Amino acid sequence: MLSTGMGRVATTTVTVRSISMALIAPRRTGCGVTPLAFFSSAASPSKSRKLVLYSKPGCCLCDGLKEKLQAAFSLSGPDSLHDVDLQVRDITTNPEWENAYQYEIPVLAKVLADGSEETIPRLSPRLGVELIQKKIAAALREQ
Template identity: 40%
Template sequence: MRLLLYSKPGCHLCEGLQEKLEQIQNLSFELEIRDITTREDWFAAYQYEVPVLYLSNRQDAEEDTCVRGFPPVEQSVRDAEGSEKLLPRPSPRASVQQLEQMLRKYLAN
């Protein structure tokens, strides 16, 4: 399983979520951080939304163009040789344990 975290430099919410995700020890996942300032399509889609977290089953997620032409909130599940699911943004006050519970819930579905 791969988690895709769309973030941007200097975003304290993004940094906080990344730190908490990195502290989760009871779930096996790969965390890929995507800096939205490196691609115009990501920036256009997420400039006011970060942090944005996707659950991906795709092995080639790095080359994915899941946001091109789609608003980030309206298109929550994308199927193309695999699936990506937009996860709800956790509260910045959520603990590592609460974040882990949320992820478990979405993994079960």
């Protein structure tokens, strides 16, 4: 699902089993990286695990995490994240998100069974893809 607000990508829902990457309207960013958005055409399973990534355009840390998440979600093994739905939220499209996360992004949160969100401890930009996969899998098991 891709919704827009004020011409920007606001929310993107991802079914990780068939993740693909698209470049969204090339923009200049402080670190020369074109922002990325993920999308999928596959239907979401009803019992999938869900994550929310709060980010904003031009955030180098956000772009780096998005790329590592895409790679981590494609890995197999006991900590596979193939059933995880990722929703990317642009904080600049919602004042509540912007007030909550403007100094913290990127923020990754898991969606609990009751629909509430719980923030996952910050993942260092220096972590490798395999370790990111393991940390996310462990955080999702803690429900």
